[in-house]
Amino acid sequence: MVSNIKWSGIKENLGFKRLFWRIFVAFWVASLVVMAATGYVLVNEYTANNYNNRFLDDATNQAERIVWRYEHEALTNGRSKSEIKEWVKRRNGRENQLIPMLISTPDNDVVYHYRMNKVPEEHRITREIYGPSNIRYIAQFRQPQTPRIYKQVLSRFQSVQFIFIFLASAMVSALLSWSIVKPIKYLGAFSRKYANDQTATPVPSQLLTRGDELSDLAADINFMVSKTADAIGAQQRLLHDVSHELRAPLARLQASAAIIEQHQPENKHVLQIHNDCHRMDQLIQQILNFSTLENTPQNTEQCDVIALCERVLDDMAINYPGIPTTLTFDQTHRDNATINGFPEALHQALDNIVGNACKYSNKGQPVTVEVTSSANSVVIVVKDNGIGVDNAEIEKLMQPFYRAGNQMHTEGFGLGLTIALKAVEKHDGTLTMQSPENGGLRVEITLPKDSTTQL
Amino acid sequence: MENEKINVLLVDDDQDLCALLQEFLEGDGFSVDAIHNGDEAVKTLLNTDKYDTVVLDIMMPGMSGLDVLKSVRAEKQTPILMLTGRGDDIDRIVGLELGADDYLPKPCNPRELGARIRAIIRRTQYLKATPTTSPSELHGIHLDLGARQATVNGKSIALTGAEFNALSYLMERVGQTISKQEMTQEVLKRPLEAYDRAMDVHVSRIRQKLAAAGVKNVIQSVRGVGYQMLTVPQQSE
Numbered sequence: 001m002v003s004n005i006k007w008s009g010i011k012e013n014l015g016f017k018r019l020f021w022r023i024f025v026a027f028w029v030a031s032l033v034v035m036a037a038t039g040y041v042l043v044n045e046y047t048a049n050n051y052n053n054r055f056l057d058d059a060t061n062q063a064e065r066i067v068w069r070y071e072h073e074a075l076t077n078g079r080s081k082s083e084i085k086e087w088v089k090r091r092n093g094r095e096n097q098l099i100p101m102l103i104s105t106p107d108n109d110v111v112y113h114y115r116m117n118k119v120p121e122e123h124r125i126t127r128e129i130y131g132p133s134n135i136r137y138i139a140q141f142r143q144p145q146t147p148r149i150y151k152q153v154l155s156r157f158q159s160v161q162f163i164f165i166f167l168a169s170a171m172v173s174a175l176l177s178w179s180i181v182k183p184i185k186y187l188g189a190f191s192r193k194y195a196n197d198q199t200a201t202p203v204p205s206q207l208l209t210r211g212d213e214l215s216d217l218a219a220d221i222n223f224m225v226s227k228t229a230d231a232i233g234a235q236q237r238l239l240h241d242v243s244h245e246l247r248a249p250l251a252r253l254q255a256s257a258a259i260i261e262q263h264q265p266e267n268k269h270v271l272q273i274h275n276d277c278h279r280m281d282q283l284i285q286q287i288l289n290f291s292t293l294e295n296t297p298q299n300t301e302q303c304d305v306i307a308l309c310e311r312v313l314d315d316m317a318i319n320y321p322g323i324p325t326t327l328t329f330d331q332t333h334r335d336n337a338t339i340n341g342f343p344e345a346l347h348q349a350l351d352n353i354v355g356n357a358c359k360y361s362n363k364g365q366p367v368t369v370e371v372t373s374s375a376n377s378v379v380i381v382v383k384d385n386g387i388g389v390d391n392a393e394i395e396k397l398m399q400p401f402y403r404a405g406n407q408m409h410t411e412g413f414g415l416g417l418t419i420a421l422k423a424v425e426k427h428d429g430t431l432t433m434q435s436p437e438n439g440g441l442r443v444e445i446t447l448p449k450d451s452t453t454q455l
Numbered sequence: 456m457e458n459e460k461i462n463v464l465l466v467d468d469d470q471d472l473c474a475l476l477q478e479f480l481e482g483d484g485f486s487v488d489a490i491h492n493g494d495e496a497v498k499t500l501l502n503t504d505k506y507d508t509v510v511l512d513i514m515m516p517g518m519s520g521l522d523v524l525k526s527v528r529a530e531k532q533t534p535i536l537m538l539t540g541r542g543d544d545i546d547r548i549v550g551l552e553l554g555a556d557d558y559l560p561k562p563c564n565p566r567e568l569g570a571r572i573r574a575i576i577r578r579t580q581y582l583k584a585t586p587t588t589s590p591s592e593l594h595g596i597h598l599d600l601g602a603r604q605a606t607v608n609g610k611s612i613a614l615t616g617a618e619f620n621a622l623s624y625l626m627e628r629v630g631q632t633i634s635k636q637e638m639t640q641e642v643l644k645r646p647l648e649a650y651d652r653a654m655d656v657h658v659s660r661i662r663q664k665l666a667a668a669g670v671k672n673v674i675q676s677v678r679g680v681g682y683q684m685l686t687v688p689q690q691s692e
Contacts, residue, residue: 244514248469251562255475258565262482274564281562310678314635315649 019184023177031169055144059099060127063139066103066112067131084112102140103129116140183207183214187221194225239291243284250277250284286415293345293422303346305337305378305447309369312350316367320358329371336373339449341427346447349423352416353382353443360386360441377429380445388435397433460486461576462505466496466523467512467538476510479565485572493518497526500533508575510568512538512561521553528554532616534575538563552660554615557643557653574645578620591626594673594688596665598623607668614664617643621657625674625684634681658682 069084100115116124119142129137186207207218257273264270306329313325329337357367365385372379389397398421424431429447436442463485465473473489480487488506490496493515500509500523509527513520524535535554538561556578559571591598597606600623605614614622620642625633638654639647647654662674675683 247562248472251469252472252475254562255472255479255565259475259479259482261566262479277562277564307678318647318649318651 020177020181023180024173027176028170028173031173032166035165035169052144055099056125056127056141059101059141060129060139062099063101063103063112063127063129063137063141064131066101067129067137070103070111071131071133071135100142104138104140106136106138111137116142180214183210183218187214187218191221194228236291239288243288246284247281250280253277283415286419289348290415290419290422293348293419293426300340301343303339303341303343305339305346305373305380306334306371308343308347308350309354309371309380311347312354313369315351316354316358319355320361322363323358323361324364324366325354325358325369326366327369327371330373333373337371337378339378339427339447341447342423345423345426349420349445350380350382352420353445356416357382357384357386357441357443360384362386376449378447378449380447382443382445383440385440388439388441389433391435394433394435460484461507461572463487463572464496464499464506464509465489466491466493466509466515466520468492468515469512476565476568480569480572483569485569492516493520493523496523500527501530504531504533506533507579508534508536508572510536510538510572511555524553524555528615534579534616536568536571536575552656556615556617557645571645574643577644578642579616591623593626593629593684594670596622596626596670596673598626607665607670610668612664612668614661615657617653617657618661618664621654622661625682629684630686632677632680632683636681638681654682 066084069087073084073087098114100119101112102110102114102116103112104110123143124140125143127139127141129139131137208215208222210218253273254277257270257277260267261270306327309327309329313327316323316325354367354369361367361384367382367384370381370383372381397417421431424445424447427447429445431446432444434442461484463480465476465480465487467473467476467489468491470489470491473491477487477489490499494517496509496511497518500506511520511523515523520537524537527533527535534556537555537558539558556575557571559568591600595608597609598604598619599606603616603619605612605619605622621638624638624642635654636647638658639645639651642657643653658674658676665671665673670688672688673685675685677683
């Protein structure tokens with residue numbers, strides 16, 4: 001299960017983007033240019049002279065055949081000259097194989113004519129042809145023009161070999177590009193994953209043993225990961241130590257205040273000291289809760305959400321005796337409301353949310369907690385009838401130490417909702433808040449029954 | 456009158472805090488000694504019965520409060536109040552399971568500490584004053600209230616003071632649902648507080664010990680209310 005999650009997370013990120021295509025296109029184009037250049041050099045060897053000679057050979061050949069046919073068919077069998085052209089066409093199959101030429105007898109009787117009208121005299125080449133009966137004919141061709149070099153190269157490229165080379169170079173380019181981009185992608189995905197979850201496994205060893213710059217990068221990332229882990233551990237210890245150390249003087253302060261109180265029971269400053277000690281103690285506790293929630297991986301357990309809610313409401317009854325609370329759930333399927341999660345974190349979240357509801361409710365106004373469960377999730381809705389929150393402020397409420405403008409007079413630090421949100425996120429759940437028109441606040445927590453964040 | 460003062464032993468590595476608490480508690484009418492490390496505390500406690508109650512800090516360098524608790528409980532039933540970090544549920548529960556009588560989150564208001572010590576003393580004195588009544592018997596559980604000895608089907612089981620009281624309280628009121636508030640008030644002699652799981656842990660320990668001795672499903676939790684000793688054991692699935 002662990003590796004499945006890891007890989008599916010990374011596979012999603014293998015959609016190649018800019019770098020892959022850049023390397024691919026650059027390499028491919030480069031290889032094609034090299035091939036074209038090579039082709040050019042090869043074709044250039046085949047000089048214009050060669051081409052001319054070959055053209056004249058071909059043309060003379062065709063002219064001889066025409067003359068032969070002429071003598072054989074037109075003179076002997078009395079066929080018309082136009083039929084000869086048809087025959088030549090048929091024989092050659094394709095029109096473009098017909099070479100423009102003009103064949104005439106020495107006494108200027110035209111035997112054969114094909115596309116020579118527009119060719120000026122100076123571009124014509126004249127050859128003497130002898131027919132089977134040894135009659136001399138005059139054949140005129142258009143002076144051969146060496147085709148443009150790209151055409152020659154292109155004609156070379158229109159072959160099976162070339163398509164094969166074309167595809168092969170595409171494959172090689174893609175492979176090269178992939179071999180560079182894939183580890184980068186992987187390392188990117190790894191870093192992103194690590195940012196969210198420090199318990200992720202280290203960079204796989206096959207990346208480290210590549211022996212190139214990318215494996216250096218992987219090693220550097222591994223180094224960073226271990227440094228970060230150290231730093232987080234140090235931060236954890238520091239937070240724990242600091243809060244423990246803060247508590248010791250706090251305890252002494254409280255004891256001193258209590259001694260003053262023994263001697264001067266009327267001293268109102270002592271009460272102030274006691275209240276502030278209590279507040280500081282709560283703040284230290286919340287900061288500890290917050291850091292513990294963010295950093296320590298715990299093992300999941302079965303959590304009975306309804307039992308947790310009951311526990312929380314029991315405590316509320318003692319903390320806020322003037323606020324009636326009700327818990328509703330499906331009595332017949334109460335065992336359904338069980339999720340796989342972290343009971344302590346969940347308890348903290350519910351405690352903070354229900355505690356807020358009680359804190360901001362007016363005396364006598366009920367706070368309701370409703371638990372519903374489906375096949376995949378458990379939904380907890382906490383509603384109060386208090387002052388509510390301006391809907392524009394709801395997002396900010398989740399930030400540490402933020403407190404809504406209309407709440408500054410009540411006791412608190414602005415950490416409660418942040419802790420609740422962290423705890424819900426730890427369960428892959430969602431927390432939404434809305435302040436309905438008629439006042440109050442409605443908090444809805446959805447917890448999936450099978451959380452997948454845990455590795 | 457000196458003899459009638461309640462003798463308290465403070466065990467905490469914070470010497471300044473001990474001095475302050477000592478001054479406060481003495482002003483409040485207790486006789487207080489302080490010890491600053493675990494080893495010495497164990498030695499002292501095993502050698503003398505002078506102390507009526509012990510206030511024991513969990514977080515101590517070297518031998519921790521929990522180690523001290525374990526060593527002392529192996530031989531003595533001196534009531535012990537644990538000081539725990541606030542919200543350290545695990546410490547709290549482990550402490551109670553090892554036989555602490557109550558806990559108090561630290562830092563605490565010393566007045567609360569004084570009140571808790573008095574509650575523990577009231578409880579022990581109440582027990583000492585309880586006349587040796589006819590033994591209570593139910594589901595094969597036999598409680599000798601005089602000797603504070605519990606036996607199940609003739610086999611003796613080890614219950615801590617708080618556990619014995621809780622069991623006896625429930626057995627006397629068989630069939631009634633007793634709220635957690637009432638149980639805490641009557642058994643631990645102090646009011647129930649928010650986030651107070653002491654009674655839950657005590658009852659859960661009683662259940663485990665009874666189950667280990669073969670008596671199951673006799674104490675029922677009534678959700679959101681409290682506990683009930685059943686007249687007839689619940690049929691297990």
